[in-house]
Amino acid sequence: MNEQTARTPLFCDVTLAGRIERAEARFIAACGEAAARRRGDRRGFRMPIGGGVAGYAEPDSPLNKVAGLGFAGPPDPAALDAVEQAYAARGAPVQAEVASLADPAVLQLLAERGYRLVSVENVLGHALGGGAAGPVTPPGVEVRPSDDAELDTWLDVVVEASLHPDAQGVPWQEEFPREVLENAERDAAGLVRRYLARLDGVPAGGGSMHLTDGVAQLTGAGTAPGFRRRGIQSALLAARLADAATAGCDIAVVTVQPGSASQQNAQRRGFDLLYVRAVLVLEPGR
Template sequence: MTEPTTRDSLFCDIALAGRIERAEAQLIAAWNDAARRRRGGSAGFAIPIAGGVASYAEPDSPINKIAGLGFAGLPDPAELDRVERAFADRSAPVQAEVAGLADPALLELLADRGYRLVSFENVLGRAIGGDAERVAPAGVEVRPIGDDDFDGWLEVVVEATLHPDTQGVPWPEEFPREILENAERDTAGLMRRYLATLDGVPAGGGSMRVADGIAQLTGAGTAPAFRRRGVQSALLAARVADATAAGCDIATIVVQPGSRSQQNAQRRGFDLLYSRAILVRAPVPS
């Protein structure tokens, strides 16, 4: 597989970070809406807060979080009170993801309310435009899928998530298989899904959401038996090519610091834009 030609690094200022975080908050809100439709509407919530969103879908869901804060003013204490009560009513901790380019006063505000730092995640990105080459090693094929191929895609993506690569900082959370399957099913209509095969056998999968000129490369994984074979790089290349064709000017991906995913993305021309601090507040009884 050929590596991308040399390109200028993408510089991320506060305006670009705010644009990326708004897209993230919009994704979480739409995803939450799909989960609530599946569960009957009343079980979860998505509360707008200071330009971001506080989301609760179901117990142990990966979208139970506050996203997108710090770029539209600080949240009012009364707003945070409401959000924290909503999580506490469901015996759930509050997890806030705060971009490193967000208003620094937000971290102080959350710390004063009992939030503690538990982890980080990295947001990578690259400018796109012009021609984008679809490259893949011999035997690897990546293609978008529809509903007919969903079950095979779901199996390989969930299997990859349940057996994460051990390089770098591990994800701070683990999720039950049923919850992961629910979450992936809820993305129907929100994302484009891609299946990677190696010699015709399902080996990995990923997804992409296009919004506001941003291609959010979401949820990629390779089944353990097929790792170190170029599957992830092929998935990246295919999605970047489709994002370019869709008129996007930037592609982003969220990875754990020092992970194989970060290494693969940087080899494909992605730059570290900023980190997100993951802060958690334990549920407080009403």
């Protein structure tokens, strides 16, 4: 029996899920603050709600969401009223992401208020420590940290990858214009460790990682369409896992679409399914 088949899958309890969801809420709040600095106005907001955060960056942004609910009890209805009114004032839906290990009363409350389930996401985890995972070095592929001097190169490749998602598995429920994706990635760029992958010297893929409270959030990775099926995603994954372990994190997490190539690649590298996030939406005017 080899090491991969002999290992014990990572188990996620409510405590660990709460830690991961709080990390996600902090990241969304920090990205929202960065967006406000870029825009130089007060159009956006960050509002604490039920142990999590409601964030709004700008119209149609992927950063517009409620994260981290359900690990400090259900949100106060009056606080939820204020959140819903803030989104409605901007003509935006409320998108609440609720972990399957959160307090079940949260889902009941949202359903009673007219939220509808639109999609689900899988949260995968990898225990770190005890030695970093080995590198992955496909022929011609080089992965290294990306500095500010090549920020535009990194942005170009990760946005291009996002605009052409892999067709395997359940598709993302949302689609975003290029400009909106560029803004969101630029806002997050100062909060994450960025990685650029080159194939035979040509920029081919990129990824990022946010570290907080011992949690390494793999906050995105993509390969430009013309360079796929060359091992770039696996190389980006391995590089970030090694750096996360060196930084002292005890767990790495990634959010993927069910049945996607990203989930398949992550599970090949030792990630386990921890829990599911339900994505619920309340449209303006409901």
